[in-house]
Amino acid sequence: MGKPYILIQEDEIFEIKIQGRKLYLESQRNVFFVDDINSVWYRRGGIYFLRKLYDHPSINIHMNEAEHWLEDYVMHILEAKKHINKQRNSHVNKLLVLEKARKTGLDVPAFYLAENTDDVKLGKTITKSITGNVMLELLDSESDGMMYTSVIDKKNIEDFFISFFQEKIEKDFEIRSFYLNGRIWSMAIFSQNDEQTRTDFRKYNMENPNRNIRYQLPDHVEEKVIRLMQALDLNCGSLDFIKSGSNYYFLEVNPVGQFGNISFDCNYMLEKEIAEYL
Incomplete structure (x- = not known):
């Protein structure tokens, strides 16, 4: 969309530097002032920092702590920008998620x-x-x-x-939903018609793929999804459900979940939605 952007790879190691009282990060591939960043999309991996080593153990311990808090400060500044997901909470505890889902009123097996x-x-x-x-x-x-x-x-x-x-749960079909800042796009996955994908649709049958179509979750389910994501402090993620009769059973949420198949199969153009939000 014509905006300049920086792509950070997992193998990059950044040094925190300062110029004219302005913090900037520098790796072998990228250099940028922290204040110049307008929005951040955390997809996977993370920002990793180089720490200096000192000869004296006590100095090393002290400087490690000092550098930790400096790194923490930089991450807070970046995460205070307009963002999609955060590095800090990109890994969720599945057990706690299920407990919170119950509290929001979602059906959980x-x-x-x-x-x-x-x-x-x-x-x-x-x-x-x-x-x-x-x-x-x-x-x-x-x-x-x-x-x-x-x-x-x-x-x-x-x-x-x-x-x-x-x-x-005996399912009619599965549902994968993509959530972005209060909006939800869903796809029905007819995985139960294929023995290979009946229990787990991720056992993809490339020769005879599952039928995937657009789907609209009921308003009362979407409202609970929004409350759950707010409780988890997540503004983006992929959620999995099972439709069984009149019930919608919540299974899990992946903060950095796949959305490409939902976007492509259902013609949602989610990449554009993400770009416009950023």
Whole structure:
């Protein structure tokens, strides 16, 4: 849209410098005055800073603390600008999100934590990561593996690390919604028609893709989504729902979630919405 912009990569290391009482950041790739920035879009990664090393351990500890607070000051200045998401709260606690979603009135499938499958209802319980998307490096493969949502169909003999279990909801279809500053764009995903994507639509079937269409969440659900995002101090993110009968079950929110497929499949032109907001 004709605006000058700076793209910061994950491998950039910035030094905080000052010129004429004005702070500026400098890396091998970019240099800019903090006050000259009008808006910030935090997508992924972050701004990382170079810290100097000193010979004396006590000086090193003191200067590390001083540099920490200087970095904190710079981040506060940047996040006080008009922004989409913040580096500070880009990772949310899924368990706390579900608790807050309940408090806003959203329907949430029953969930619990356990270190064994003694009380699991086979075929009626799913398990997924407590964290966000987990990528595993497979030792016997050149590719990585992803931890998907899975239905528990047999019990484990041994205990394991505390894991997340949730009631399996029989779905009519799934919904992915993109949220930006009080506005919501949604897409219905007919994943239940394909055995490969029935439990987790992220197991994409490239040969026979799910049908995705525009969808409008009911007003009362959208109002609760807005309250949830405000409670989480998030002004952008992707949210997942299951439609089952007349109920809309909230699953999770990803502050830096994918929106490209919603934009493309539903012709929402979200990239333009983002650009105009910034």
